Amino acid sequence: MKANMARRYRLYPTREQADRLTGWSDTCRAVWNTALAQRIWAYHSARRVTLRAVDQGPELTQARREYDWLADLPAQCAQQVLRRLDAAYDNFWNRDHPAGFPQFKKKRDWGSLCFPGQAIEVRQVSRRSAQVRLPKIGWVRFRVSRPIDGTVRNATVSRDGLGWHISFGVHQPELATPPVNTGPPIGIDVGIACSVFCSADDAARQRPATLSVGEHRRLRRLERRRARQLTYAKKYAGGKYSNRLRRTNAAIAAFKARQARRRLDWNHKLTTDLAQSHGLIGIEDLSVSSMIRSAKGTVTQPGSKVRQKAGLNRSIADQGWYEIRRQLGYKTKRYGGQLIVVPAPGSSQTCCRCGARDPESRRGCGRLFACTQCGHTEHADKNASINIRDRAIHTAGRAGTGTGGGAGSQSTRSPKGRGGRRASRMREPSSPGTAA
Structure with a gap:
């Protein structure tokens, strides 16, 4: 048991x-x-x-x-x-x-x-x-x-x-007979400017700020104070932490924990509502770990746009895209639904009405999608969510599971082969190192 x-x-x-x-x-x-x-x-x-x-x-x-x-x-x-x-x-x-x-x-x-x-x-x-x-x-x-x-x-x-x-x-x-969710299918598109846009909604579901203006100001002051205290500890105390530095670290950790708790609370409420209301949910197969890899640079050899990429990485990590996908994975099983993971390329550049894909249909990072073929205009994130929904329905129909009910999560990406694991194994530490 x-x-x-x-x-x-x-x-x-x-x-x-x-x-x-x-x-x-x-x-x-x-x-x-x-x-x-x-x-x-x-x-x-x-x-x-x-x-x-x-x-x-x-x-x-x-x-x-x-x-x-x-x-x-x-x-x-x-x-x-x-x-x-x-x-x-x-x-x-x-x-x-x-x-x-x-x-x-x-x-x-x-x-x-x-x-x-x-x-x-x-x-x-x-x-x-x-x-x-x-x-x-x-x-x-x-x-x-x-x-x-x-x-x-x-x-x-x-x-x-x-x-x-x-x-x-x-x-x-x-339960002896698992529930079957007969709700309508839906596709969700996650982003930064718009946290989550569902194909059945007319407006984005925007997550509120995890820290208020005053809390953010207080956190910035604490981080500056920690930087000064760390410099002093390395220069005059041989790297030994003082009690003041420990209290500063504890205050920063409290802010970070409160921020993570608020983010998790919003994600849980969102995923529970989606899993209860829809029998099939489509979501993009995003490699978040690859997207938040920072541009590297040093003082002698500075990289290109390192600070801008670091800010983008923080914004992506703050949204919790993988956590939304993980929660939907087990909640759809609990409520009798199905989660379909579809490929991400082209979802924001393809017209949901005529199916034409053209990068010129969405210029820059604007919120407007204007198809160059049929002239259809739509909110860019809603257009992407409709494409994700259609791909999920097509994948579910091809697998013979239908568009309503059914438990489990399916992905169109093939599992990792042994070559990928072999490459990861080559990166294993060759010596035990120092155990802290």
Whole structure:
């Protein structure tokens, strides 16, 4: 019985509990880096030996007897680190998964702790408050913002700029007859000037700013202050962070976490509404990671338009295009719909009425599309969304799934061949490196 749903809540540990959780997260990071370094060494130096969690488990048990700081970590958490490393390798070798080679975790990364379901216990205290019992810590309070509704299979304790959180992996029984969504098909076009434009709408669904004017001004001041403090620390303190610099970093992290939370909230509301209202959703197959690659340059050899490209990269990353596609992938399955991923080239240059493709129909980055063949004029993003919808309907009809209902996500892009994985494997680190 595996978890098929997640529930995330705000956790309120005491000062002593928070300090211990922080120490445990550092220990988990050390276990991850050590296990990853050992696997890389075994593969490159020991005749391509592939290690798994079952091979490294006995060595972990022996290390817990020798080091007190490692023995203080619950054994279940250390074992979960090895299992997560196995999953990272499995995703890397999966041709259909976009994950790359597992990376070493740095100290500045927010840590997390994983507990199996049999190691924790949850009890309700009041209507909005509950407690979870963690090994070696005891009962910790968390806020019940929504019911758990299911059997808890695991729990992950994490921390960001706003505080501690706990995520429960919950199993909910599946329906005997899955739902069938008979809503009309729709195509969505994502962008920067217009966040999302749906083919069935007359206006764009624009995401509000994630930070207000005052918050943005405050964030800029904090970033300038951090730059001055970093310069002072490198010049006079040998790179050692002062308490003021740590407080500045914490304030910046709180702003970034609040910004990410607001972006995620809007994306969830958008994708839920689309998945519930439409049986077939078409979306472009965008390679976001390739689109946000920065133009490189140095002081001696400056690149071309590096600052302009950096600003475009930030705008693309702020929209969360891949997150919208990821959420639609599992929400369409939940509500009985279907997500079709179609090729992106030509969607904004093709007329949705006559089908003629001409770059002159849309000049520059304007919002107006004027077909040079039939004279049809339309909002450029709506024209693109209609083309995406038509391509999705054509793909669904060719696959024999129809235009309404059906679960799952289909893509017209062929999965990665072994050549792509072989090229990625050649970029693996040839030495364990330094484990932080």
